[in-house]
Amino acid sequence: MEIVIRGGHVVPGADLPEIPRGDVLVRDGMIVSVGPPVDAAVPVIDATGLVVAPGFVDAHRHVWQAPLRGLGADMAMPRYFAEILGAALHSYTPAEARLATLLGAVEALDAGVTTLFDWSNATTRGPDHTDAVLDAFEAAGVRAVVGHTDPGDDARRLASRHGRVTGALAVLGGEYGDWDEFVAQLRWGRDLGLMVALHAGGPVVRPLHDAGLLGPDLQLVHLNAITPDDAKLLADTGTPAVVTPTVEAVMGHGPSAYGRLEDAGARPALGVDVVINSAPDLFEPMRDTLRTRRLSSSADRPPAASILRAATIDSARAAGLSDRTGSIEVGKRADLVLLDGLSHLTGTAGDLAGAVVSSLTPSHVRTVLVDGVVLKRDGRLLYHDLPVLRAQAAPLGTRSRT
Template sequence: MLLLKNAHVVPGDGAPELLATDVLVRDGEIAAVAPNLAAPGAEVIDATGQVLIPGFVDTHRHVWQAPLRGIGPDLTLPGYFEVVLGRALSAYRPEDTHLAVRLGAAEALDAGITTVLDWNNTSHAEAVADAYQSLGMRAVIASDQPRADLTGTLSAALAILGPEYGPADEAEALLRRARDLGILVTMHIGGGRTPSAVSRMDEAGLLGPGVHLVHLNSVTADEAKLLADTGAGVTVTPLVEELMGHGVSAYGRLADAGCRPALGVDVVVNSVPDLFEVMRATLRAERTRAVPSASAPMLPAARMLEAATVDGARALGLSDRIGTIAVGKRADLVLLEGLTHLAGSADCAGAAVTSLRPSDVDTVIVDGRVVKRSGRLVDVDLAALRASAADLGRRALGAPAAR
């Protein structure tokens, strides 16, 4: 058992923040949320002055690219296809994939991301799963050959090119296959300045729960309404979309139509490996998109925390398990430092969005297991892991290894 004492709890999904509250975790599940809990024999974490939030859910990341971080500040999408998917990906061996995913997962956990949808382009399925299991991270591993044997904190999804990047009939067949298998299907769509295929998919009866669409920069208001009405999951990755010239983020259009867009890091070749800056980028864009008024007040900063937690869980079909702090949910939890002067008296959800960063992540818990404690990952030396992956990044790009 694990007992977190005296935290300022942000349950999520619009629920009121709870002052000086305890959270009891038993067998990986949240067993109680209340003040002054007693649990003889439990490990106790004193969370006084800290803010407890649900673990972040990154709903779209190509995790294997972690060793390539920062190599493409000026990459356009065609350049990305050539350099990253063309040159670097072909250089990866199974052991390289294991190291790369382990690094990417560790960086995510360090930043408070407890769940990731890994849109995995490699063909090394066993190495990918082993990397996540070694760190205890929750992951939805999306590939073109989803594994049926994943259990515990790992699950599978079908990753497809979709009707904009491949034959439409092939995409339709794969979508129907995923529906028959009962697994999530995820694809990139509308990530440019040409019309998206959302309307065509709707006409073919292919939208709905279990379908996850990423980017959607070119989505129209009518298409956004279709997505909301059918219950499809949607994700935006605003930092990468802006830096690579995909176009303006669709977050506002999707939200206006009734969708609950989730957030993703996407790639770290030109972006950060955490959701703090993604939340802020989305918030800035929304607050400059429309002038606040009495009838349309300024978007609350706390809304972005929901986008990065419970909305991510919804987009992946996991909201019955994660995304909020509630009895019966799995214990994916994050303790934040830096707001001691506010804890117990203010909007800590909004403050976490606007004012914190990965270094303020003190403790991370996944499925009831502490994976980061007092600001340091428990089972991995992140600096050493980055050093081990450095030569992989150089070799994958055709550069000489360091001497």
Template sequence: MRTLLRGGIVVSMDPVIGDLSRGDVLIEDGRIAAVAVTIDAAGAEVVDASGKIVLPGFVDTHRHTWQTAFRGIGADWTFAQYHAAMHGTLRPHYLPADVHLGNLLGRVEAVGSGVTTMVDWFHCADRPENADAAIEALREAPGHSIFCYGANSQDEITRVRAQLPGDDMMLGLRGPQRAPMDDVAADVALARELGLRVSVHAHTAADGGVDRRPIAGMYDRGLLDDRTTVVHANGISDDQVAMLAEAGCSVSISPDVELKMGFGWPETGRMLAAGIRPSLSIDDCPSAGGDMFSTMRTALAVQRGLDGGLTTRDLLEFATLDGARACGLDARTGSITVGKDADLVLLDAEDPSVFPVGDPVGTVVAAGHPGLVDSVFVAGEAVKRNGRLLGVDLPALRARVLASRDRIAAAAGVPVDGSWTPQLS
């Protein structure tokens, strides 16, 4: 099957191809076959991309997708309140069906806003059936999804790994701020045995006496390498940043949640100065929006306010190619490069909120929003066209998610109208 995207503004994120003010992209058998000003592809299905910005799909390297049904409920919460509410109060009432619906809606939302690759950092791991339900939803929804399993049982991790070969799984470490270092070492050893990349939360936000040098502890035990993604890393010391760089780790920045919840300044600039190309992530939709546009804009504005550093192209690279590198998928996705999967997003460049487009990269980062997403292709298959998701019964899904949310909230005895302030013990 051949598809030709004709006449778009192509932002390839490939240093050789660069940007094309008017260009064509040819898709063959799910991969990018050619990128040029003009391509003659007789017999190909032609998609008119004139008036559109053609981008590689976004890569979200850390999202707790199971929480999607409680969108917006935690917009005013601190991290301690979020943890008490989502994990202490609501999570015990989640059934596998609720997990499935949260993951399904969250993944549909993500791909609809241009996130073609997403790491689902799953820690609603109270029972094996929850993990099975989460995986089923990710398979049902369009997009490349990586199940990052934050289970406490090595037997359970091994069981799920048998279902998810290749690059479809990561291990979500409990980490030194949640578990003894010997347990962290055992988990990393299992991940290496099973061929899994790992992701671990680490920061110095006030959180009940956590380890203030989590990176140093892992570094000293040889638990960090280029298969490790550290989530947040707010407030870690300069020597620990250097340890991450030396070990070849990646870092996932969630700027909206980090600022709102009191983690401190996003560490985008510090990581970049140390030679670490960070990636970007949403984190959780109870507290933040689920799109990469607002995430890029927050990260840019904060760092420019702090030190004048970063450019819009930096941010777009964090959200695409650097995200793919963090997942070990940069040979497969993250840029519009011949041979890679055709993971592509078409944005409406004629919408009044962005027209006229001069610098497409600056426009996407400074003014982009999900309403611009006209089309999304995943491995060459259209999953959104003309602003509409394909193959998704949204009215039915909305009804099921509302019923799930209301059941969980009633069981927990909490309101969902924003009036709930979680109490800390």
């Protein structure tokens, strides 16, 4: 199957030059050419006046919390642990976990997020919940990495998955649990070839380095207390770091580590984290990061385009998927978004990657493809009815308030 996205302003990402008027040819879900006009009798998506960009990659989200959106506007961490990770999580049946995950995945797709690294607490409940989560992502059509939170046979089978929905290991980590147990889990996950993710404030970085445990297959999330010296350790070892600036600010984690990481030479990724107190898209985290960087005392004003990189190729690297997604390049899977709102600038040599960060919102997401399959076209989801999903999942949110 072939399709060509014709005449758009192509923003390939990964620091590649923009193409003011270019075609993107997709064959069997793979990008086979970028730029030159395609003269072939294949189905066409007319992208005239639109920005063609890599699909956004959310490197850290608890997708199962989608029905709880808005419940935690003033929720601090103690209440979050008790009410969300405690009561709400443990009330989910497998069917409810599927519905919640499907809702979260479709909301992400609607906002142009084509890949999710799901820190899936719901998988802790057992194999039936894990199957429900996997089925939800398959049904949604999104690319997903399901971070299982319990090392064992249930997580082991995720290591054998290939294709659009794959597995990872999401562990408590060295700062919040027993160190020896954490190291054993990390090595177990690595032996299976899984990306291993953990929440961290920052103090764990030095012990990880001294033990020789840092590396590209270890993802550290938040790091609000990381020092510049420890940020350099992550950069030097290629260890991915993910920040979730909107939620970190609202819930009082501390100042975002993005600037310290970037200044040290690391390539920080972006995530939504939880929607109990934030929106399910990456536009706000991108702008939040841009504002914070521009307000810092740094003499250098980072280009806005660098923040788009954080939400695409750098987040793909943090999810272990940079060889498959995160940029528009020949040989990668066709995970693409078409964005309106900048038609007066498309076709020029201007920096539209920066304009995407500074000026657009989810309402500008016109068309979304994952693996070459069109899931949203001309502003309309093709396979899922988002209002219906929200209505079906509403009782889960209502139950959590009682």
